Amino acid sequence: MQTECVECGAELTVPEDVMQGEILPCPECGADLEVITVAPLVVELAPTEMEDWGE
Amino acid sequence: MTGKLLIDVVRCYSPSEQEGPAVAYLVEWMQGHGFQAAIDAAGNAVGWRGPDDAPHTLLLLGHIDTVPGEIPVRVEDGRLYGRGSVDAKGSLCAFAEAVAQAVLPPDLRVIVAGAVEEEIATSRGAHYIRDRYAPDLCIIGEPSGAGRVTLGYKGRLLVDYALERPMVHSSRPEPSVGALGAAFWQAVLAWADQQNAGAGRAFEQIIPRLNGINTTSDGFREALAMTVGFRLPPRLTPDDVLGAISEFAAPDAALHGYSQVRAYQAEKNNALVRGMLAAIRAQGAQPGFVLKGGTSDMNTVGERWSCPIIAYGPGDSDLDHTPHEHLELAEYAQSVATLRHLIEYLNLNGR
Numbered sequence: 458m459q460t461e462c463v464e465c466g467a468e469l470t471v472p473e474d475v476m477q478g479e480i481l482p483c484p485e486c487g488a489d490l491e492v493i494t495v496a497p498l499v500v501e502l503a504p505t506e507m508e509d510w511g512e
Numbered sequence: 513m514t515g516k517l518l519i520d521v522v523r524c525y526s527p528s529e530q531e532g533p534a535v536a537y538l539v540e541w542m543q544g545h546g547f548q549a550a551i552d553a554a555g556n557a558v559g560w561r562g563p564d565d566a567p568h569t570l571l572l573l574g575h576i577d578t579v580p581g582e583i584p585v586r587v588e589d590g591r592l593y594g595r596g597s598v599d600a601k602g603s604l605c606a607f608a609e610a611v612a613q614a615v616l617p618p619d620l621r622v623i624v625a626g627a628v629e630e631e632i633a634t635s636r637g638a639h640y641i642r643d644r645y646a647p648d649l650c651i652i653g654e655p656s657g658a659g660r661v662t663l664g665y666k667g668r669l670l671v672d673y674a675l676e677r678p679m680v681h682s683s684r685p686e687p688s689v690g691a692l693g694a695a696f697w698q699a700v701l702a703w704a705d706q707q708n709a710g711a712g713r714a715f716e717q718i719i720p721r722l723n724g725i726n727t728t729s730d731g732f733r734e735a736l737a738m739t740v741g742f743r744l745p746p747r748l749t750p751d752d753v754l755g756a757i758s759e760f761a762a763p764d765a766a767l768h769g770y771s772q773v774r775a776y777q778a779e780k781n782n783a784l785v786r787g788m789l790a791a792i793r794a795q796g797a798q799p800g801f802v803l804k805g806g807t808s809d810m811n812t813v814g815e816r817w818s819c820p821i822i823a824y825g826p827g828d829s830d831l832d833h834t835p836h837e838h839l840e841l842a843e844y845a846q847s848v849a850t851l852r853h854l855i856e857y858l859n860l861n862g863r
Contacts, residue, residue: 476786476859477786477790478785478786478787478788478789478790479781479786480780480781480785491789493793504660504661504789504798504799504800504801505800505801506663506715506801506802506803507660507800507801507802507803508713508714508715508802508803508804508805509802509803509804509805509829509830510804510805510806510829510830511804511805511806511829511830511832511833512599512600512654512655512665512804512806512807512808512829512832
């Protein structure tokens with residue numbers, strides 16, 4: 458399956474058995490992309506890692 | 513009513529080593545809500561649902577003890593005030609309520625554990641559980657916020673530095689034990705700065721803290737007692753740090769390292785994280801990941817179990833251990849719904 462990186466527009470080849478919630482790195486810009494839905498295939502930028510003090 | 517369990521458990525004030533009444537209450541509640549439940553040999557509250565021979569086990573590991581300091585329990589403007597409301601009875605009770613409400617997949621067994629003594633160095637409850645279970649998936653109960661998933665905790669090391677020397681006249685050039693202690697601390701800071709060169713985010717940095725320094729004299733000898741704490745990134749073990757800083761100590765000083773915990777950072781491409789992202793979105797929220805500067809039971813069990821693991825729970829961890837500790841009950845309900853969705857739609861057959 459094919460889609461585009463939402464960050465840089467590069468073409469992205471996605472495995473046929475891709476799953477909802479899977480995180481795929483863009484081979485061009487390195488952005489982490491989250492698979493929001495599989496059919497239709499929709500990707501968004503994955504959540505970024507924030508930092509917090511405490512537990 | 514979602515929230516009654518939490519209010520009742522927060523009312524059972526339970527600082528570490530005084531968890532008995534809260535544990536008994538939670539076990540009885542679980543027994544009345546479709547769980548099998550018991551108090552284990554460590555004093556933990558443990559309840560489980562699903563077949564004993566299920567091929568998959570999800571362990572929801574919260575803690576039922578709190579730091580000391582009783583806060584009058586009250587609900588004001590939709591907020592529950594009380595010690596432990598955020599850290600971390602909110603998470604633990606959300607686990608219990610979600611599992612009680614969920615229609616479990618037939619191939620899944622879910623265990624809810626309320627561990628004792630998480631807030632003190634023994635971590636007795638989590639150590640007992642770590643040695644007796646081997647789950648396929650684990651969620652640690654700590655406040656991440658209902659829309660966020662915690663992926664890692666830093667490590668920790670405490671070091672006592674002790675030095676004792678004969679008294680000399682203060683006009684002599686030899687440094688005092690206090691000056692030697694200060695020099696040790698400055699060397700530690702310089703070494704930490706060197707280690708942190710190029711480490712962008714706080715999670716990747718070693719953060720030293722001078723917890724205490726005291727000098728005494730009986731007229732014949734002078735003594736220094738100093739305690740230094742470290743928060744550690746994944747790349748540095750407590751032994752690494754202890755070995756490095758021992759180079760800066762005076763030759764006749766005594767260094768004692770304790771409370772040693774390695775950092776733990778979980779993977780985010782697995783069934784558990786995928787399920788959580790979908791479950792958070794299903795409640796209309798935008799998911800986020802977070803890395804924490806403190807420690808939790810993830811540090812205790814993560815390496816041993818080597819399974820998909822996260823920490824999750826409602827609340828703002830900035831309120832941990834504060835006199836203002838409170839939890840929004842609407843956020844608590846959101847976290848219960850999120851966890852229920854996770855359990856009901858968990859896809860264990862993929863990667």
